Amino acid sequence: MVLPETPRSKHSSILVSRKGLPALFFTSAKTLSSSSSFASSPTPSSPIPFSPVHRLPASAVEENIANAEAIITKWDPNSSSLTKVIHLFHYNHRNEAKEFLQRVNDLRRAMHFLISEHSTSDKLVLAQNLMRMAMSRLEKEFYQILSATHDRLDPESVSGKYSDSSSTYDAEENDIASEEESSKISGKSISDVEKASALAMSDLKAIADCMVSSGYGKECVKIYKLIRKSIVDEALYLLGVEQYKCAQIQKLSCEALEHMIKKWINAMKTAVKTLFNGEKTLCDHVFSASQRIRQSCFSDITKDGAINLVKFPELLAKRKTLPEKIFPLLEVYEVLSYLWPEIDLIFNSESSSAIKMQALTSLQRLGESVCTILSDFESTIQKDSTKAPIEGGGVHPLTQTVMNYISSLADYSGILSEIVAESPPKAGSTQLPESYFESPTSDDSLAPAVSTRLAWLILVLLCKLDIKAEVYKDRSLFYLFMANNLQFVIEKVCTSRLRLLLGEDWVFKHATKVIQYASNYETIAWGNVFSSLPEKIPPELSPEAAKDYLKGFNTSFEEAYNRQRSCIVQDEKLRDELKTSIGMNLIPAYRELYQRCLEMFGRDKKLRLLLKFSPEDLGNYLSDLFHGTGASDRSLVTSLRGQMPR
Incomplete structure (x- = not known):
């Protein structure tokens, strides 16, 4: 049965609306040109790897070549048969795909033997032609699997099962079948997408193992890089990642830059945790047979996008920044610092070391920029030149x-x-x-x-x-x-995190200073009022002494009140404490004098005029203090002069 190719661009657009952005990390609108031909016989990128030759009977060598010829010619991509347009690794032909790979491996062993023992044999020429034909078929199958399953290759979902480089094609398929059976027993079904993803990874690994061991690794890697890099690049584009340039960042407005930073933060988290991590898992699995290949392959696929991402903070750090713009820098630093352990783990090979070095450089430059801003801010405090006194x-x-x-x-x-x-x-x-x-x-x-x-x-x-x-x-x-x-x-x-950072000792030490400042204010501002009252009223207080005390108190209180009524104390608790302290030092002593004079003056209206304030009046006037000039219309000079005491 001929399986029609699914249009990739249409499928990609459907995927966006149905699954959202994460599915796109393994989806690409870019594919190899449909005119790419696999008809020509590929030339091996390196000689067929030599392996120890086991003595084989001539009949066994001929049998291996004959068996390989039967299935390889059947699936010759240049033939005119039905197999030219159908896929060997389709689920209808899985047993035949296994046999194909096995026969190719047998053919390779036979070639090793012939090269060693009969290098001029016609059988060797036949075997070489068959190997080229087989590689052409596997190259086409490799491309087809990558292209047709790009939307289902989610390495994170199967990375735990396929991280062992020693696993074989048969073992992997058996694992999938075993898990499916276990899932049925437990009542949990494996989705078709998960199964298709697992089989695709298994097939890609099997083909890559076969091609690499046969000396055709270069052709295999070229296809893999081309398709997977386009997927990574498209995913980054859909995440809003731009090609960051220093000149562009320098010219951006603050609002535009903040928007770019937010997009970068979201893209960076997703790229490291999902895109790059998943791509490494897939690459490590497919090319598990060769550490060198999988490291260089992963590096070539992700290097451009990753370098561009981790370089953005360094470019941002070069921008001249005002003190209040330190916070976006800190957010970028925080994200990059948080992701560093994963960056270090994902890009852990020599071929991808440039990405780690760039990430470290970006962290260093950001840190230097933050320190510069803090130093500039300190300098700004010291250089503040405002001289006008603050009212009140x-x-x-x-x-x-x-x-x-x-x-x-x-x-x-x-x-x-x-x-x-x-x-x-x-x-x-x-x-x-x-x-x-x-x-x-x-x-x-x-x-x-x-x-x-x-x-x-x-x-x-x-x-x-x-x-x-x-x-x-x-x-x-x-x-x-x-x-x-x-x-x-x-x-x-x-009321902020500063309390945890500075500690209770710091708070206590500075609160004590506030008390001292307030006490000094009270002594200077109200000292004359306090001193105008006798510390202790003598038992035999004369009318003349009483009049002197009252005149002195009235004058000093009026002067102090009219000066201090414009004062401001913004903190409610400090304001109340100041009022209470002044009142406690003033009202009890004045009340005692007031009562003695009230008894002494009797009904003498002239003398009673000296009793301008009752103790309750003092409390009322003190309650109006520290709200600023506009807080009260009371004026002792204009409203109390000549007023009779209550």
Whole structure:
């Protein structure tokens, strides 16, 4: 029966819609030209391999040649018979295919004997012609199997069964039949696609073994490379892989580059884990008889595509990048680093070593680029030249920008630790006190190298904030500014992965500094108010002394409140703690004075005018603090002057 060829391009398009992208890793729209002829008798690429000659009776030699002649001439691809257009390795002729291969092997042994014993025999000439005819048939069969089953050759599904180089054609078919029988017993059926894939791999290996051992390996490999390389190239194209060029990447917009990086990441993962890995499995199985052939063959098929893929990160690293563009680089580095063990395993031969070297070079260049960006970022912090004071001693934009950036870097701590381990910051290189340069301790000891580097960047920021705080003429705002900004830093650390990297000791140490800054602010901003009240009211308080205390308190409180009402404390917890602390130092002492004066003044309206504030008033006014100027319309000078106490 003549089996019609399935149109490959049509079949490929159907496969895309039905199975999706993964099936295409072993599908190719490119095939050898249909005009390719197998009619001409191929010339062996190397002499028939010599093997030890076993003494054979003349009758046995003649019998081997005669048996081989019968089946080889039957399947002569140049004959006019039906066998010219049908396939020897079709399932209807599997027994005959086995016999064909066996007779070719017998013929080869007979040729070895004749070359050694009867090199001028006419039988040797006949045997040589038969061998060329057999190789022509096997070459055609090899091509046909590769072309017709390219969509079903999924090496990953059968790699476990066909990795043994010592397996034979009969043994492989028996294994398939045995598994099919076992599957029926267990109630699990082998799909037709899996069975066809397994048989195709078995047939390809059997033909390759026969052709290589007969000295026709070059012809076999040429066909295999041509078809399988076109499949690999097409698969990469369908994954969106381009021919990456440095000039092109340099000119891309940020949005276009991000899109290209996303496509590269997806393509890289799929190519390494599925495409290249599966192709190696298939190549190792088909050419298991020759390590040299399978290594060079696999390398030639995948080298162009693999080199192009793993070179992309190196080209990306050459692009001038702003600090915020470090994250795509880290993502690319992370993917390449993650896939490196598999790259090292798949491309483990000398012929494919260039791929591994390029992958390592790309990792190195990416790492250097990341370190350069971090150094530039540190320099940017130090060179920030904004001098305008932040209203109310609030959080500086530089603090927000830097801490948002550093907390995002912490999400890549594992990869960053690998990168910066070889290039830690040097104490003194930034003119900071050497005593500040300490490696933070982390409870989990996560990524110590990156912990040190990120702690250093935060220290650079804090030192810069010390300088920026000097613009405040009011010393109380200096300390409030430092408290606000350090509290923001701590909050960012505690709500991100930075807490694990820097450790609880770091948090405690800097939280203590916030408390000290807040205390210094309170002392300077409210010290006059506190000191205007007696530490202890004497039992015999005179009216004159009472009036002096009240006048001093009223003046100092009005001045302090009107100055501090424009202050801002962004962190709610710090704001409440400051209000509570001021209130505890102020209200109890004032309440005692207020009660004594209220009793002493009695109904004297003139004296009672000195009692401008009740203790409750103080609490209300303090509650309005640290929200900024627009938070309250209260003005002690305009709204309280002349107001009677409650």
